[in-house]
Amino acid sequence: MNAELKSKSELTRATIMLSVGMALSGTAGLFSVSTGQPTFNVVFFRCLFGAAALTGWVCLRGGWKDLFSIERKLWPLVLVSGVCLVINWLALFEAFHRTSIGFATIIYHLQPFWIVLAGGLLLREALSRHMIAWLWLAFVGLVFTILPKLGDMQTDRNWLIGVGLALVASLFYTATTLTTRAVKGGVKPDVLSTVHCLIGCIAFVPFLDVATLQGGDARMWGWLAGLGVIHTGIVYVLLYSSYPKVPTTVIAAAAFLNPAAALISDFLAFGRSITAMQGVGLGLILLAGLGVNLGWPFFFGKLRVSPRNF
Incomplete structure (x- = not known):
């Protein structure tokens, strides 16, 4: 009985850690925009x-x-x-500025589908009819999120560029995931993340805009430090510590907290909200992502959960 209670306690603790990590990661856009700094500076710091x-x-x-x-x-x-990974951050943070935190996050959550497609095209992994159906549902969701802005595309070119950057960010995250898979067993996750950050420092130091930093106050440095310490340090530790201790279903469900936190922070901080149609589109994208991550059959066929990690 004691062992069972201990096991449940560990699962509860890991689930809380995972949930906190996912929710915190969804506020990265708020920190990025609030710095008031150029995107290269934000990613460097x-x-x-x-x-x-x-x-x-x-x-x-x-x-x-x-x-x-x-x-x-x-x-x-x-x-x-x-x-x-750092190019993914660069594209995503710039997308936050050009569209909105919530909207860019919605587009960014297409990443599981690029992984599936890349697995089929590059790694010759089989694509079932169920998987293809989930991909189509995600595409429909993307169309729903963009439809309310179609009329503004011609006049708001900046917004269109932001959508493209969010898609680019999701593609580069896919590339990060696929290459990280190959080294997963040979390098500890926290060591790999540390090296990734050091690579980003070296890559972006030539693009650092020192002039814009000179007028920065303590609040600006607080936002920048928060992105590194909270969203890269604490969040990564919370996620990597909890992943091995919770089932795939919990991980997939907790992933909803990321866009939810992004949308809430966008609304509370900047008064931005999505339309009802975009909300439906977000729901379709996230539902399809859940189906892909858990290996769910589409709405045809018998439901059978086959955990799948990305």
Whole structure:
């Protein structure tokens, strides 16, 4: 009985950690926009503060030698996955500025479907009729989210660019996921994330706009530090610590907290909201994502849950 209670307690604790991590990750857009800084500056300092926070965590858990434990043969994949991750941040944060936090997050959540398509096209993984049906449902959801803005596209070119950047961000996140899969067993997740942040620091330091930083106040630095310490350090630790302890169904369900937090923060901070049609589109995208992640059959056939990790 004690063992059973302990197991339930650990599951509850891990579920809470996962939920908090997902909800916090959805507020990254709020922090990014609130800095008032150019996107290159935002991503650079996210990487800098994130690297500092994660380095401290890695050293606390296993010692600083863990940072040098990556095998030489894995470095090409580590570098590619790191570059793709920071470009994903760059595109997504710029999309936040050009559209809105909530809307860009909706588009960004198409990433599971790019992973499925990439698996089918590049890795020769089979695409069932159910999987294809979920992909079509996600596409319908995307159309629903864009339809209310179709009339403004010709006059609001900035918004259209933002939509494109959100799609680019989701594609680069897909590339990060696929390359990270290949090194997953050879590198600890926290070490890999630390290296990714260091790669971002090196990649974006030439683009740093020092002039815009000179007039920044403590509040601006607080938003920048929060992106690194909270959204890259704390969030990553919460997610990576909870993933092995909770079932796939819980992970898939908790993923809804990310766009929910993004939409709520966008509304509370900037008064932006989505239309009813866009809400339906968001629901379709997230439902399709749940179906893909859990391996659900579409609405035809017998329901059979087949956990699938992305």
